[in-house]
Amino acid sequence: MQNMKKCSLLFFLLLSQAIFAQQRFSKALKDTPGVVSFTFRNDFSKDVPGTLDYIKEMGIRNIEFSNLFGKTATEMRALLDARGMVCTSYGVYYDALTNKTDAVIADAKILGAEFVRVGMIPHKGEFTVQQADVAVKDFNRVGQKLKENGIEFSYHNHGYDFTPYEKGTLYDYLIQNTNPDYVSFELDILWVHQFGQDPLTYLKKYPSRFKLMHVKDLKKGVPVGLAVKTSPENDVPLGTGQIAVKAILKQARKSSIKYYYLEDENSNSKAQVPLSLAYLKDL
Numbered sequence: 001m002q003n004m005k006k007c008s009l010l011f012f013l014l015l016s017q018a019i020f021a022q023q024r025f026s027k028a029l030k031d032t033p034g035v036v037s038f039t040f041r042n043d044f045s046k047d048v049p050g051t052l053d054y055i056k057e058m059g060i061r062n063i064e065f066s067n068l069f070g071k072t073a074t075e076m077r078a079l080l081d082a083r084g085m086v087c088t089s090y091g092v093y094y095d096a097l098t099n100k101t102d103a104v105i106a107d108a109k110i111l112g113a114e115f116v117r118v119g120m121i122p123h124k125g126e127f128t129v130q131q132a133d134v135a136v137k138d139f140n141r142v143g144q145k146l147k148e149n150g151i152e153f154s155y156h157n158h159g160y161d162f163t164p165y166e167k168g169t170l171y172d173y174l175i176q177n178t179n180p181d182y183v184s185f186e187l188d189i190l191w192v193h194q195f196g197q198d199p200l201t202y203l204k205k206y207p208s209r210f211k212l213m214h215v216k217d218l219k220k221g222v223p224v225g226l227a228v229k230t231s232p233e234n235d236v237p238l239g240t241g242q243i244a245v246k247a248i249l250k251q252a253r254k255s256s257i258k259y260y261y262l263e264d265e266n267s268n269s270k271a272q273v274p275l276s277l278a279y280l281k282d283l
């Protein structure tokens with residue numbers, strides 16, 4: 001009788017593990033990663049429905065739109081719904097965020113986006129603490145209004161924000177001075193690495209502030225640093241470049257990141273994205 005109970009317990013344990021494994025995309029990621037529309041910008045500019053079909057064929061259902069490619073939010077939502085796809089994050093320009101907030105909210109709601117994201121703070125020359133402080137105030141103000149409408153605001157780093165400031169960078173200043181109730185961050189691991197910083201350090205330092213991530217890799221041998229510029233052609237399939245993607249994703253599981261998006265700015269992204277998906281699947 002005892003042996004039967006042990007066998008039954010073992011059977012249900014193995015069964016539950018098998019079901020759990022089937023529900024996950026991989027050991028590293030619970031869900032299939034999304035993709036940033038900029039990855040297929042050239043294709044979207046020519047054929048929105050066909051590009052959505054291509055993305056869906058790869059098994060990707062979640063898109064972060066940086067552009068609606070001539071479609072209204074209503075038109076894009078209809079195209080997504082017809083394919084069982086979703087937009088979880090909607091990227092807009094700083095001016096639209098701050099001066100056309102109601103229109104941004106309306107479009108985000110139509111799209112079904114949980115997040116509204118901005119990826120560039122307007123500035124001329126070197127990014128300064130005065131400009132960062134203006135952004136902090138804008139982000140807190142608009143972030144509160146977005147939250148009141150059931151949407152979360154997220155800021156996406158690029159590189160200028162890693163300008164040294166006091167004992168850290170202006171990116172640290174943005175994180176430390178924005179209200180966590182209204183402002184979250186989207187960590188683009190390539191831009192962090194490209195400008196001489198470590199994504200792991202930021203994930204460890206501010207685990208609760210990051211809600212979104214752009215997962216990318218940079219070609220081996222490409223120099224990095226604040227003054228170094230790179231080409232989109234240096235984006236390579238995940239796991240073939242110089243970024244510690246596996247370690248970053250492991251650390252990210254301890255953070256508040258909800259959505260991971262593949263982004264590949266290379267002109268050969270249609271060939272590279274499937275390779276990146278396969279790499280993540282095997283992690």
